[in-house]
Amino acid sequence: MTRRSTSGPIAVWAEMQRQQQRQQEAQQRARAQQQRERERQQxxxxxxxxxxxxxxQAAYRQQQEAEAQRLTDELDARVAALTGLLATGVSAPAFSMAALHRSQQLQPFDAGPLARPVPMPDPQRYQAQAPGGWGRANRRAQEEAQARYARDLAAAQAAEAQRQQQLAAYRQQYDQWAADQLAAIRRHNAGVERLADGLRTGEPDAVAQYFSAALSLSTAWPQDLPRQVDAAYDAGARQLVLTWELPGYDAVPETKAVRYMPTADRHKDTPRPAAQRRALYRDLLAQCVLLALRDVFAADGSGVLESVELAGYVDDHDPATGREARIYLATVIADRGVFAALDLARLSAVDCLVDVFHGQLSARPEQRVAVRPGRLPEDVGAPVPMAAAPLVDDEDEPDLFAMDPLVFEELVAALFRAMGMEAVTTQRSGDGGVDVDAVDPTPIRGGTIVVQVKRYRHTVQPTAVRDLYGTVQHTGANKGVLVTTSRFGNGSHTFVRGKPLELVSGEQLVELLHQHGLRGRLGPGDRPPAPAAPPAPDHNVLGVQWSGGVALDVCALVCRGATVLSDDHFVFYNNPRTPDGTVTAVPATPPDRAALRVAFDALPADADRLVLATAIDPTVNPGADLSGFTRAAVRLLDAGSAELDRLPVSDGRPGETALVLGSFRRRAGGDWDFVAGGRGYTGGLESLIRDHGIEVS
Incomplete structure (x- = not known):
């Protein structure tokens, strides 16, 4: 019988194989465990x-739902503000003349870092540091320390001197600024005092201006509601007649609520019921009318009003014609005593307006269904032209046009002296454009005045006004006055707004001369030359209106075809009428900003076209274009200023400085039809008139 050996090479090899197998199995188990762990972690x-x-997703949904709720809350708050407009507005303080005064308390002088003096070096910090006692090294160290101290002291003293110089210059600049500010404030407050005097005496212009300011500056209105007002005062009836712009239909939100739709991931607007929106809008209009009346009556501390007639309107497109028009949606006449008995915080605005005051309120204002307004501000009287004082019937009354220029300047100086000022004529050479030097000794509002005299027959161009302003700035005068025997155009009057300038026309000059005991007339008659012949019985007025603050000249060309009849048939600021007076520039009546009087039937027989145009006044608005000429229209008025038609014209475009508004063309039967224009010019008025046959030198 044989026995297996356990210690031979085969046994060793077998044992190695078993260990290797065990290791492999252990590795497989470890990899499987790792795989299971990775799967578990995944x-x-x-x-x-x-x-x-x-x-x-839940947070995003909550965020979107919160945003939808926020938008809904804003809509609810907007509707609540509109619904409670009147109840909230009555708690606002009443307007008074004091609100127009400007405080004379200016920002105090603040020198800033210049207020701190430069620190001087401390001598104690410049002691000698050399060891020893009284030897040569110690003396040298003391000398070096003294030299450093002297250098540092000189540098600090120089810096301090520079600081004091800068401080003095800065103080001088502040004092000049403060003086200018105080002068402007005092001029403004003096104007307010004149307005207050006019209000107390019931002067119509002052009353209308004051209550217009009361409405425009009232704190009772939300900022997004309109504030446009036109007013006139009927002193005989003690009635203020005004028009007040009302909010449009879009003031009432079309959306009632906003909700989030998670399936589509978007917000969805829930529309406000049409009937509810119409009712809210109609109630808002009635509240606006009553709140405007409240502001007017509350501001009447002088008791000049017994009643107020108000017509509320929106600027929109007339649904009947499609043209832009002023559509009146409410009108009312309110008696002071009846209005004072109202409890504005609790009443129904619509019921009060209709039932108490028997006013008119559009039944469907959202569809711009208009009501017929009563009296409007332009219906209260008529502008009274400034007439010259009656002249004595004396053949020796000097003609200002025929007067020697030096004598005329001396007459103007005498006028200023008669008004209580010190005035002398200047030397003929080196006067810097100043003809008369005057000093007003009146405290506070007085000061130096430079006067230029223009003995012209034609309209003074705006360049002369601009030159006077430059003279005022160059000389440091308090005011500049331009006196002429002629007149000034719209560009000149636009330029002087807000500047220390005053324009005295020939008509005003004659009146001032006679008020102060001096004599003078304009031409052979007792009146200054009129810019136009007396109007024919059968004439029309073309009123031009537009939005934007740019200064424009509106002109007319009497043409045959595309060619003007002659240079004299070009009506503009320097030629205010045609030779026969059939086309004349006349003062505009609000809301128009320029106006022309035209006798169509009397125009020359060979004229078949009247071209209307407008152009930038480069002396007032250099570099401007017609991009601000928007919402423009031409009103066709009859001889009694009743509006016959409203003619739409094209808006201006960027880069253009002149524009043809349209033309009236004579038809075979003798009637005149209006054809809208729209052609613009980048070369200004010169390019336009050159295109119509006028040679420009």
């Missing part, structure tokens, strides 16, 4: 990501 990660995704 499942945990996926569960965590799913949870985070669900949380993000």
């Amino acid at each position: 499942r945990a990660y996926e569960r965590d990501m799913a949870r985070q995704n669900r949380e993000r």
Whole structure:
């Protein structure tokens, strides 16, 4: 019988194989364990990501729902503000003349870093540091320390001197600024005092201006509601007549609520019921009318009003014609005593307007169904032209046009002296454009005045006014006055607004001369030369209106075809009428900003076209274009200023400086039809008139 050996090479090899197999099995088990662990971690990660995704989705939904709720709350707050407009507005303080005054308390002088003096060096910090006692090294150290101290002291003293110089210059600049500010404030407050005097005496212009300011500056109105007002005062009836712009239909939100739709991931607007929106809008209009009346009566501290007639309007497109028009949606006449008995915070605005005051309120204002307004501001009297004082019937009354220029300047100086000022004529050479130097000794509002004299027969161009302003700035005068025997155009009057300038026309000059015991007349008659012949009985007025603050000249060309009859048939600021007076520039009546009087039937027989145009005034608005010429229209009025038609014209475009508004063309039967224009010019008025046959030198 044989026995198996357990210690031979085969046994060793077998044992190695078993150990290797055990190691492989252990590695496989470890890899399997790792795989299971990775799978477990992956499942945990996926569960965590799913949870985070669900949380993000829930947070996003909550955020969108909160945003939808915020938008809904804003809509509700907007409707609540509109619904409670009158109840909230009555708690606002009443307007008074004091609100127009400007405080004379200016920002105090603040020198800033210049207020701190430069620190001087301390001698104690410049002691010698050399060891020893009284030897040569110690003396040298003391000398070096003294030299450093002297240098540092000189540098500090120089810096301090520079600081004091800068401080003095800065103080001088502040004092000049403060003086200019105080002068402007005092001029403004003096104007307010004149307005207050006019209000107390019931002067119509002052009353209308004051109550217009009361409405425009009232704190009772939300900022997004309109504030446009035109007013006139009927002193005989003690009645204020005004027009007040009302909010449009879009003031009432079309959306009632906003909700989030998670399936589509978007917000959806829930529309407000049409009947509810119409009712809210009609109630808002009635509240606006009553609140405007409240502001007017509350501001009447002088007791000049017994009643107010108000017409509320919106600027929109007339549904009947499609043209832009002023559509009146409410009108009312309110007696002061009846209005004072109302409890504005609790009443129904619509019922009060209709039942108490028997006013008119559009039944469908959202459809711009108009009501017929009563009296409008332009119906209250008529502008009274400034007439010259009656002249004595004396053949020796001097003709200002024929007067020697030096004598005329001396006459103007005598006028200023008669008005209580010190005035002398200047030397003929080197006067810097100043003809008369005057000093007003009146405290506070007085000062130096430079006067230029223009003995013209034609309209003074705006360049002369601009030159006077430059002279005022160059000389440091308080005011500049331009005196002429002629007149000034719209561009000149636009330029002087807000500047220390005053324009005295020939008509005003004659009146001032006679008020102060001096003599003078314009031409052979007792009146200054009129810019136009007396109007023919049968004429029309073309009123031009537009939005925007740019200064424009409106002109007319009497043409045959595309060519003007002659240079004299070009009506503009420097030629206010044609030779026969059939086309004349006249003062505009609001809302028009320029106006022409035209006798169509009397135009020359060879004329078949009247071209209307407008152009930038380059002396007032250099570099401007017609991009601000918007919402323009031409009103055709009869001789009694009743509106016959409203003619739409094209808006201006960027880069253009002149524009043809349209032309009236004579038809075979003698009638005149309006044809809208729209052609623009980048070369200004010169390019336009050159295109119509006028040579420009």
